[in-house]
Amino acid sequence: MRVQHLVENPTGFFQYVPVAGEHVFQRTSRPRPPGNVGKQDTIASRISVDVSNLNPGGSLGTVGIFAGIPIETVDERSIDIKPGAGPGIIKDQGTSATLQPGPLGAYTLHRIEFPGYVATTPDDPARLAITIRTATLAERQAQTGGQSFPPFSGAVFVVTVRNAAGQPVAFDDPVHLTVQFKHREPPSLSDRVRIDGRPALEPNMYIVCDGQPGEAVDFVPANAASFVLDPVQGTVTADDFAGLTGSDGLGTFGAVAHDYITPAAHWSLYR
Secondary structure, eight states: OEEEEEEEOTTSOEEEEEOSSOOEEEEEEEOOOTTOTTOOOEEEEEEEOOOSOSOOOGGGTTOOOEEEEOOOSSOOEEEEEEEOOSSOOOTTTTOSEEEOOOTTSSOOOOEEEETTEEEOOTTOTTOEEEEEEOOOHHHHSOSSSOOOOOTTOOOEEEEEEEETTSOBOOOOSOEEEEEEOOOOSSGGGOSOBOTTSOBOSSOOEEEEEEOSOTTOOOEEEOOOSOOEEETTTTEEEEEEEOOSOOTTSEEEEEEEEOOOOOOGGGGGGGO
């Protein structure tokens, strides 16, 4: 659960965004009233966070609208990294810094591995703070003619990079990038869809990314040499991908299916 604040983004559209700060989740059991034999105790849950300002501004004026929204596709997690010393940084050998979501989101197998980088502490002046989180509607929905991410797919996440001063950083060193997708029935509930949202006949997934900086959205194929599909785990990986974030310190990545190619046996239809 996260406390969300309804705000107006620079393009004039409204969206819920998590309130900044530490969210505290509390669950308490309330004893059943006397005489209610056989009934279970009731459970009360709440999520709280300190806010600095109730006024969202914009056309909402002085009205602040908040909600507790439980649907988080990615349980936000962060890591502090710095360049490693010496050779021998090898993929999957435990020497590279890695970042995955926490266990409370719907997708736990997204993964970013940083070859040549190691974990460090938040007080390191050379650190880079890397965060993986859920993509907001504005980060996956094009408003000015770009390609949106398929609206029925949740196989998408955002990564941000900040330096020790909190400023956005363009990160273009190669990383090993993994995106998780889910196969559900019926097909309309599956992540196995093409970029236009149509169901895919085969799980031939690849990674797409938002190719536009700032508020603009336009998803294009990730510039990777190849994609490795694991249909059992439900993941697709691009090794040595360069261009994790742009100058705004933000990158949005998702998994979609290739367009299905019409078999040669169907060519007679076009005679």
